Amino acid sequence: MSAQDVSSARPRRGLSAFLARHRLACHLAVVLLLKIILLRVLWLNYVAPYRVAVDEQRMAQQLTGSTKQPIREVHHDRFDGR
Amino acid sequence: MIDSTVVDLSRLQFAATAMYHFLFVPLTLGLSWLLVVMETAYVMSGKEIYRDMTKFWGKLYGINFALGVTTGITMEFQFGTNWAYYSHYVGDIFGAPLAIEGLMAFFLESTMVGLFFFGWQRLSKAGHLAVTVLMALGTNLSAVLILIANGWMQDPVGSTFNPVTMRMELVDFAALVFNPVAQSKFVHTVAAGYVTGSLFVLGISSWYLLKGLHVEFARRSFRIAAAFGLAGCLSVIVLGDESGYAVSESQKSKLAAIEAMWETEAAPAGFNLLAWPNEERQANDWEIRIPYVLGLIATRSVSETLPGIKEIRAANRQRIESGVQAVLALEALRQNPADAAAKASFAKHQQDMGYGMLVKRYSPDLAQATPAMLDQAAHDSVPRVAPLFWTFRLMVLLGFAMLLLVGLAFWYSVKNSFQQKTWLLRWALWFIPMPWIAIQSGWFVAEYGRQPWTVFGMLPTHLSASSLSAASLWGSIAGFVGFYTLLLVAEMYLMFKYARLGPAALQPAAAPANA
Ligand code: HEM
Numbered sequence: 001m002s003a004q005d006v007s008s009a010r011p012r013r014g015l016s017a018f019l020a021r022h023r024l025a026c027h028l029a030v031v032l033l034l035k036i037i038l039l040r041v042l043w044l045n046y047v048a049p050y051r052v053a054v055d056e057q058r059m060a061q062q063l064t065g066s067t068k069q070p071i072r073e074v075h076h077d078r079f080d081g082r
Numbered sequence: 083m084i085d086s087t088v089v090d091l092s093r094l095q096f097a098a099t100a101m102y103h104f105l106f107v108p109l110t111l112g113l114s115w116l117l118v119v120m121e122t123a124y125v126m127s128g129k130e131i132y133r134d135m136t137k138f139w140g141k142l143y144g145i146n147f148a149l150g151v152t153t154g155i156t157m158e159f160q161f162g163t164n165w166a167y168y169s170h171y172v173g174d175i176f177g178a179p180l181a182i183e184g185l186m187a188f189f190l191e192s193t194m195v196g197l198f199f200f201g202w203q204r205l206s207k208a209g210h211l212a213v214t215v216l217m218a219l220g221t222n223l224s225a226v227l228i229l230i231a232n233g234w235m236q237d238p239v240g241s242t243f244n245p246v247t248m249r250m251e252l253v254d255f256a257a258l259v260f261n262p263v264a265q266s267k268f269v270h271t272v273a274a275g276y277v278t279g280s281l282f283v284l285g286i287s288s289w290y291l292l293k294g295l296h297v298e299f300a301r302r303s304f305r306i307a308a309a310f311g312l313a314g315c316l317s318v319i320v321l322g323d324e325s326g327y328a329v330s331e332s333q334k335s336k337l338a339a340i341e342a343m344w345e346t347e348a349a350p351a352g353f354n355l356l357a358w359p360n361e362e363r364q365a366n367d368w369e370i371r372i373p374y375v376l377g378l379i380a381t382r383s384v385s386e387t388l389p390g391i392k393e394i395r396a397a398n399r400q401r402i403e404s405g406v407q408a409v410l411a412l413e414a415l416r417q418n419p420a421d422a423a424a425k426a427s428f429a430k431h432q433q434d435m436g437y438g439m440l441v442k443r444y445s446p447d448l449a450q451a452t453p454a455m456l457d458q459a460a461h462d463s464v465p466r467v468a469p470l471f472w473t474f475r476l477m478v479l480l481g482f483a484m485l486l487l488v489g490l491a492f493w494y495s496v497k498n499s500f501q502q503k504t505w506l507l508r509w510a511l512w513f514i515p516m517p518w519i520a521i522q523s524g525w526f527v528a529e530y531g532r533q534p535w536t537v538f539g540m541l542p543t544h545l546s547a548s549s550l551s552a553a554s555l556w557g558s559i560a561g562f563v564g565f566y567t568l569l570l571v572a573e574m575y576l577m578f579k580y581a582r583l584g585p586a587a588l589q590p591a592a593a594p595a596n597a
Contacts, residue, residue, distance in 0.1 A: 047163065054170040059248035062167050062545055063439060064413035065446045 086443075091555035092164045092547040097529070098559065099157055101522055102566040106150030106573070108521055111225060111272055112279015112314070113143040114218035117198075118211075119306055125211050135303055136214070138585050139283060140198060145576045147195055149569050151188075156562070158184070164555075168536050168546035175241050175252045176231050179259075183227035191220030225275070226268045233264025236528070237332040238537050243432065245412055250540065266321065266328040267528070273317035274524065277484060278517035280311030284491060285514035286581050288507035291500075296584045305495045311488035319481050323379060329531075330380040330388065333538060335398075335464045336531035338391045340474045341376055342366055342467050346390040350377020356475075359467040364392060391464050398437060399460035405438025406448050406456070407431040436540040437463070443544050465533045473523040473530075480520040487513055 019026055117136055124132035158180060161169050169177075194217035201210055234241075240257030241250045252258060284307040290300035330337045337343075342359040343351065344366070353376035357369035380388060389397070408431035414424035431438075438448065440459040445451040487509055494500035500507070532538055536546040580587045 047159075054166045056170075056246070056248040059167065059170050060413075060416050063171075063248065063442075064409050064416065065442055065448065 085552070086544065087552050088550055088555065089544045089547045091552055091559065092550070093543065095164060095555060095559045095562065096157075096160055099153065099160065099562055099566070100525070100529075102562075102570065103150065103153040103157060104521060104525060105518060105570065106146050106153060107225075108271075108275040108278040108517065109146045109282060110143065110150050110221055111275025112277065112282070113139060113146070114214075114221045114279075115276060116279050116283060116306065116310055117143060118214050118218050119310060120303075121211050121214050123306075125207050131299060131302060134585050134588060135299060135306075137202070137588050138299075138580075139303070141580055141587060142282075142577060144195065144199060145573060145580070149573045151192070152569060153566060164548050164550065165536070165546050166548040168541065170249065171541055171546070172238075172241075172250045172537055175234060175238075175250055175258065178252065178255075179227045179230040179234075183224050183231075187220050187223035187227055191217060191224060194220055222272055225272050229268040229271060230259055230261065230264045232528075233261045233267050234258055235535075235537050236267070236532060237261060237263040237328075238540050243435070243540075245415060245428070250537075263328045263332050266324045270318060270321040270325045270524075273314055273321050274517065274521050276314030277311060277318050277488075278521065280307045280314050280488065281484065281510070281513055281517050283307035284311055284488070284510045285512075288510040289581075290584060292504060292507050292511070297501075299585050301501065304491070304500060308488055308491035308495045308500075311484075312492045315481065315485040315488050319485060322478070322481065326380055327382060333532065334389055335391075335394050336470070336527075337380060338389065338394055339465050339467045339470045339531060340527065341380075342369070342471045343376070343388065344391045346387060346393045349387045350374045350381070350384050351388045352376060353379070354471075357471065359471055361467060391467070394464055395460045398463040399456060401434040401437040402440060402456050402459050402463075404431045405434035405436065406441060406451060407438070408435035409438040409442075409448050436535070436537075436542065439542050439545055440534060443542070462534050465531055470527055470531050473526045477520045477523040477527065480516050480523075484513065484516055484520070 117140055120132050120139065121136040123129070124136060161173075161176075194213050197205070197213045198210075198217050201213055205213065238250070239261050240252060240254035242253050243249075244251050258264075283303050287300040287304040287307060290296045291304065326337070329340075341351075342354050342357045344364050352371040352373045354366065355370045355372055358367040360367050374384075377386070377388060378384070407427055411424045411428035411431065412435070414421050415428055418424070437459075440462060441448055441451045441455055443462070444455040444458055487506075490503075490506055491500060491510060494503055494506060534542050534544070536543045
């Protein structure tokens with residue numbers, strides 16, 4: 001028996017044994033992690049900066065249109081907190 | 083001032099994504115029950131051919147389901163991104179059925195889809211059939227909940243406005259769920275889905291028969307699709323009539339526009355079979371009328387009058403005046419909640435508040451609104467006639483043409499001679515796209531016909547859109563249209579590929595994923 005044969009026959013231990021036993025679960029975990037990271041990056045870059053803050057004050061302004069603060073529909077009312 | 087370009091682009095984006103999404107949904111709705119019929123035949127007869135049919139049409143269902151989900155998810159986000167004011171104003175009500183749909187119906191459906199594809203070897207025959215039934219139920223439950231949300235936008239029942247939170251609040255959940263408008267929309271829409279599924283199976287089976295391919299498989303599929311399609315077409319027409327009745331109760335402006343009915347006439351009103359509506363003259367240049375029919379269909383009575391567009395605009399003009407008072411009173415109340423005069427005025431005019439808001443398109447400060455602005459807002463309160471008139475007639479015409487097709491297909495199935503009727507098989511093949519055209523027309527009628535409102539009588543569309551920039555909207559529209567077109571091409575490619583392969587697609591070599 002060669003040295004290589006001996007090492008491959010020896011039961012694996014620790015992390016590698018765990019990974020070998022739960023291959024599917026590990027793949028799924030990695031895919032899930034990548035997905036979460038990708039979605040987070042997309043969210044931070046393309047969604048969060050465009051968030052429109054609407055509360056009852058702004059809603060009142062939109063619907064009743066206070067004479068003191070006419071609504072101007074440009075970039076000013078972006079919420080830029082991330 | 084409100085930027086109408088932003089509002090129009092937001093509408094365009096929503097319409098485009100919704101129309102793409104609804105290319106996939108009706109086929110999922112229709113195929114799901116067809117799969118149940120086929121698999122039931124398998125379980126009852128034990129004939130392998132029915133199992134193959136379930137698997138083959140199930141594969142096409144799966145492709146379609148995946149793309150339907152992909153295009154649907156983005157729409158839910160659009161309420162927040164593009165319609166932030168709408169979401170704030172009515173989110174507590176509108177969000178409820180959407181959340182239930184996501185958590186209950188969609189999860190049920192997607193879990194069952196997984197079991198449907200991967201459970202053939204692992205479940206008993208009856209167990210697998212139960213999965214298929216649950217999958218179809220999940221699909222239809224999704225539809226009911228989405229249509230409850232849409233039905234509420236058409237007829238906002240069971241809710242009230244809270245001036246403190248500046249939101250609409252739900253006061254009667256049962257009224258929301260059992261809203262007659264939502265129910266009639268649900269049955270009409272799912273029946274449209276059944277027609278779509280049937281014509282899809284009928285058309286592809288006809289192609290096999292014309293080519294002499296998979297003959298036994300195609301014959302059985304044709305028969306099932308003809309019977310299911312006949313039931314679907316009859317339902318869609320009867321339930322379309324029911325939808326028309328619901329519209330006549332809740333949205334007289336939509337009905338008058340669909341029928342190009344400018345003047346109120348003595349009951350029962352005549353039906354314009356064809357006409358050439360002229361928006362400027364507020365009259366039809368010419369018309370072919372059938373006396374009494376509209377009144378009878380739309381009101382189910384001989385004595386109830388239907389108001390014409392001019393009368394509706396005049397009545398809305400008064401509501402707009404009253405609504406302006408409501409908005410001004412609300413503004414005063416927000417400055418000073420103890421203002422008794424404002425409270426009384428608000429209580430008196432509150433039910434017309436939405437109509438007052440229509441004027442904000444022309445004057446941000448309603449105290450400065452001129453009579454000409456009020457006239458213009460009253461004019462806007464009825465949607466443009468010609469687009470509705472024609473799309474509605476297209477939908478109805480296609481409905482009857484499809485009824486004739488499936489009626490004949492069913493008749494010749496019973497007589498067992500459809501294989502020889504090559505004209506019928508060709509007709510069925512060419513009619514595959516028709517349900518989609520009818521469905522897109524139907525949604526156009528429903529949504530364009532609701533304008534100028536997002537929530538009928540409560541919230542005008544121009545006050546609902548987020549304050550985005552036109553540039554970012556153009557960017558996202560281009561992105562959506564580009565991406566969705568790719569998805570559509572992918573769907574068409576896969577559909578054509580598997581339809582060409584036929585039941586051979588079930589062999590592992592043709593489909594390694596066994597999905
Ligand atoms: C032949 C008689 C038909 C009649 C009388 C009819 C009637 C109607 C009416 C009145 C609406 C608007 C409902 C609303 O605004 O709330 C509508 C919408 C719609 N129709 Fe039809 N329709 C017919 C045929 C069809 C056919 C053949 C299809 C498709 C296969 C179809 C699919 C739709 C869809 C998807 C909608 C939008 C959802 C809804 O509002 O229910 N209709 N139809």
